[in-house]
Amino acid sequence: MHRAVAAALRFPAQRIAEGDLTARLPLRGKDEITRLAAAVNTMADALAARLQAEREVTANIAHELRTPVAGMVTAAGLLPPGRPSELVREAARRLRELVDDVIEVAQLDGAGEQVAAEACGLGELVRRSAATGAAGAAGVTVDVVRDAEVVTDPRRVERVVANLVSNALRHGAAPVAVEVDAGVVRVRDSGGGFPESLLSGGPQRFRSGCGEKGVGLGLGLTIARGQAQVLKAGLRFSNPAGGGALAEFDLRSAVRG
Incomplete structure (x- = not known):
């Protein structure tokens, strides 16, 4: 019983x-x-x-x-x-x-929150978003391994990618590599990795987002996670072998066809 x-x-x-x-x-x-x-x-x-x-x-x-x-x-x-x-x-x-x-x-x-979905090429969308997040900073590259057409809200996708790139530059270190691979966007920096508290509990507002560099307010990753949830997309954080911090934005559910 x-x-x-x-x-x-x-x-x-x-x-x-x-x-x-x-x-x-x-x-x-x-x-x-x-x-x-x-x-x-x-x-x-x-x-x-x-x-x-x-x-x-x-x-x-x-x-x-x-x-x-x-x-x-x-x-x-x-x-x-x-x-x-x-x-x-x-x-x-x-x-x-x-x-x-x-x-x-x-x-x-x-x-x-409502999603204004439309069909768009993910590669070009990510290139534009990464440029916004870098805001003229050097050391950010975008590699489209396999492009995909997605039906999603481009404004929200841009917000997520721009915040991930901005966070990588602010709290990690250049170079920052952005990769598009068939519906998955990966943002990896060359810093000390995400703190354990973020890996275990996710982004927290008013807490810095990566490593020990700077103070930060933790809103960038909190917004990225919130926008991903609105899009019903995945957003995962890890510290891969070889160093750095890796954020994976999974839009495969929005891939057309």
């Missing part, structure tokens, strides 16, 4: 442990196991409510900051030429990017 009950509880308990706070343990009878299951469900309810409240507060703050930050960027653009002005403009630009990233994370946390 207890073995059957334990088996029934194991799957939803595992889902909760992996972060699915919509899962609940079944309640049967009035014994100690049922009371324990009820306590776990109550804890999951409380945690889900707290996380939702934190997300709403973060999103509201970001939305409130968007207007004054936009004004700051505009004002910085009017400053006279010179190194101090360049520093102010760069700081204002980074602040605007951070606010936009926080808003995007909040949107991805919701359930209203």
Whole structure:
């Protein structure tokens, strides 16, 4: 009897442990196991409510900051030429990017994201995305081993690839190799690899994304993972033999034909 009950509880308990706070343990009878299951469900309810409240507060703050930050960027653009002005403009630009990233994370946390799918060549899409992520930096190469036509949302794919390349440059090291192989996009850098916390628990917001280089805020990989989930695509992180960090963006389910 207890073995059957334990088996029934194991799957939803595992889902909760992996972060699915919509899962609940079944309640049967009035014994100690049922009371324990009820306590776990109550804890999951409380945690889900707290996380939702934190997300709403973060999103509201970001939305409130968007207007004054936009004004700051505009004002910085009017400053006279010179190194101090360049520093102010760069700081204002980074602040605007951070606010936009926080808003995007909040949107991805919701359930209203829609995919605008269309047919496109993955190789060309990745080349364009990698250039965006590199932002003029040297040491990024794109190799299309086998191209594929995919039916997907190109804007979201570009966001994922650009963030993976940007993260590789910021937290890893050049050269960064981007490979397209029949629906799978691989981004590998030459740094010290992903931290163990990322490999075991996935990207976490406000935590750096790769190695020990820089501080970082962890939003780039969080957004990449969220966009991949919207696309129902896979996104895996590993430290392959030979060094570096490897991110694999799996779009094979979207390959046409």
